Structure formats: C-alpha cells, structure tokens
Amino acid sequence: MVMSKVLTISGQKGGSGKSVTAVNLAVSFALYGKKTLLVDCDPQGSVTEWSGIKALGYPFDLSSVLNGKATIIKAIVKTEFNSLDILPAGFDLFHVALKLAGTVSNEKILRLFLEDVEPDYDYIIIDAPSSYGFLSVAAMTAADWLIIAMCTQQNCLEDFHCLLKLIKYVRATHETPLKIASILFNRCKTKDEIDRFLEDQNLAEIKDLVSQNFIPEDGAVKKSIDKKTPLALYDVKSPASSAYLDFAKEMVLVFK
Numbered sequence: 479m480v481m482s483k484v485l486t487i488s489g490q491k492g493g494s495g496k497s498v499t500a501v502n503l504a505v506s507f508a509l510y511g512k513k514t515l516l517v518d519c520d521p522q523g524s525v526t527e528w529s530g531i532k533a534l535g536y537p538f539d540l541s542s543v544l545n546g547k548a549t550i551i552k553a554i555v556k557t558e559f560n561s562l563d564i565l566p567a568g569f570d571l572f573h574v575a576l577k578l579a580g581t582v583s584n585e586k587i588l589r590l591f592l593e594d595v596e597p598d599y600d601y602i603i604i605d606a607p608s609s610y611g612f613l614s615v616a617a618m619t620a621a622d623w624l625i626i627a628m629c630t631q632q633n634c635l636e637d638f639h640c641l642l643k644l645i646k647y648v649r650a651t652h653e654t655p656l657k658i659a660s661i662l663f664n665r666c667k668t669k670d671e672i673d674r675f676l677e678d679q680n681l682a683e684i685k686d687l688v689s690q691n692f693i694p695e696d697g698a699v700k701k702s703i704d705k706k707t708p709l710a711l712y713d714v715k716s717p718a719s720s721a722y723l724d725f726a727k728e729m730v731l732v733f734k
C-alpha cells in the first residue's frame with residue numbers, strides 16, 4: 479500500500495504564488511506519473527478555476543464533504559491527466575468554515591477525511607488561503623509537510639515568524655509532525671537575488687530550507703491563468719513550467 483505525502487502550500491502573504499505553485503506542482507508530479515490529489519482549501523477557488531475543472535462542472539466540492547453532503551470519494555474530480563485528481567472548492571467553503579471555526583477539534587477535520595483516500599495517492603497537495611483563519615489551520619493540520627511560497631517583492635520577516643508560531647501551534651495542538659519541506663521563491667530572476675533578499679530580511683538562518691530551484695517571473699503564468707490551463711499544457715517549454723518540473727523532481731528526491 480502506498481502512503482501518500484500530504485503537502486500544504488503555505489505562506490501568509492497573498493500573492494506570493496501559493497495557488498500557482500499548487501496547480502503547477504501537482505501537474506508536474508502527475509506528468510512524472512505520480513498519482514496526485516490536488517485539494518482546493520481556499521474559498522477563492524483559484525486552483526479549481528486555473529486547473530480548468532470549474533468550466534467542466536462538478537456536483538460536489540470540499541464544502542459538501544465538510545458539511546456531510548457527500549463522501550470525499552464522490553467529491554473528487556478526475557482530470558485530463560491520468561494521474562491527477564482534484565477536490566474542488568468555491569465560496570461555499572467560506573460558509574462551512576464559519577460554522578466549523580471556534581472548536582479546536584474541528585481543525586483536524588480535513589486530515590481525517592483525507593486519511594480515507596491517502597492510500598490511493600503518492601502525493602496530496604493542499605492549497606491554503608492567505609490568512610490565520612480556520613481554513614489555513616485545517617490545511618496545515620492535514621499535512622505532514624509544508625512548502626512555503628515566498629517572493630522577493632514582499633517583506634516577509636514578520637510573516638515568516640508568525641508562520642513559525644502557527645506551525646508550533648498546529649504541532650502542539652494536533653500532535654502532527656508538520657515540517658517544512660522547502661521554501662520556494664517565486665517571481666525572481668537569479669539565485670543571488672534570493673540570497674541578497676534573505677540577508678536584507680535577516681533571514682539568512684533559513685537558507686538551508688530554500689529550494690535550489692526558483693520560479694522565474696514569466697508572462698506565461700498570467701497567460702496560462704487567463705486560459706484556465708496549467709502551465710505545462712499552455713507552454714511546457716516556458717521558463718516557469720520548466721522550473722516547476724525541476725522543483726517537482728527535487729521534491730520527489732526529498733520524499734524518496
């Protein structure tokens with residue numbers, strides 16, 4: 479039985495590239511033949527839209543699972559990639575989260591539902607919202623590993639320290655091993671730019687966690703979003719698509 483690696487894409491700043499990373503990392507894993515489930519845990523539904531499944535329609539989504547209207551198996555949608563399935567989300571997730579928030583044990587709900595399908599996948603990737611709210615905590619509690627999306631356009635020292643506090647909270651409250659698998663920089667030009675940024679931000683201590691790959695600023699990202707298609711289908715040779723494929727390869731080695 480294959481036990482999957484559950485990875486949440488985190489980082490508390492909006493616009494740091496979490497959702498772009500969730501979609502394109504999941505597609506990259508699928509292209510390497512890894513059975514992958516992409517879970518949209520954000521009421522914005524970015525990955526649901528950008529992966530192209532929203533236009534095709536689906537009867538249930540993550541909110542249906544959390545409020546008991548559908549089993550997780552029923553809510554999972556197949557995609558044009560043999561190895562990629564998606565658990566979609568939309569704004570209904572906001573209302574369900576309001577009901578579940580405030581009770582600490584509910585923060586484990588996504589983890590418990592995912593346990594039912596974990597044996598079916600090599601990787602489960604969860605896209606978390608940019609907040610300190612219930613859904614972020616539930617997404618982090620569901621995972622054993624975090625990938626943190628950062629970009630050099632945003633100051634991140636305080637955010638990073640708050641994220642560490644959140645990780646500590648999740649570990650202590652839910653007794654999970656939650657660890658940082660990698661910090662992935664997005665929208666930059668060179669590795670030097672990342673090193674300089676870490677020095678400037680007093681974050682040199684996290685250098686070892688930073689991926690050897692980074693995602694360059696690339697017009698193909700916005701164009702693929704506009705077309706609601708993953709980068710690998712829009713232009714597999716684009717710099718960002720190649721970078722996501724390289725990053726996925728790096729992650730496969732980390733989890734070997």
Ligand SMILES: Nc1ncnc2c1ncn2[C@@H]1O[C@H](COP(=O)(O)OP(=O)(O)O)[C@@H](O)[C@H]1O
Nearest residue numbers: 492493494495496497498665694695696699700
């Ligand atoms: N590598 C990139 N190159 C160019 N634009 C990017 C890149 N990554 C992200 N973007 C842009 O940044 C926006 C925000 O990214 P998103 O993944 O939604 O961030 P988050 O989920 O962290 O809020 C996207 O809509 C996209 O237009």
Ligand SMILES: [Mg+2]
Nearest residue numbers: 496497520524
């Ligand atoms: Mg997002």
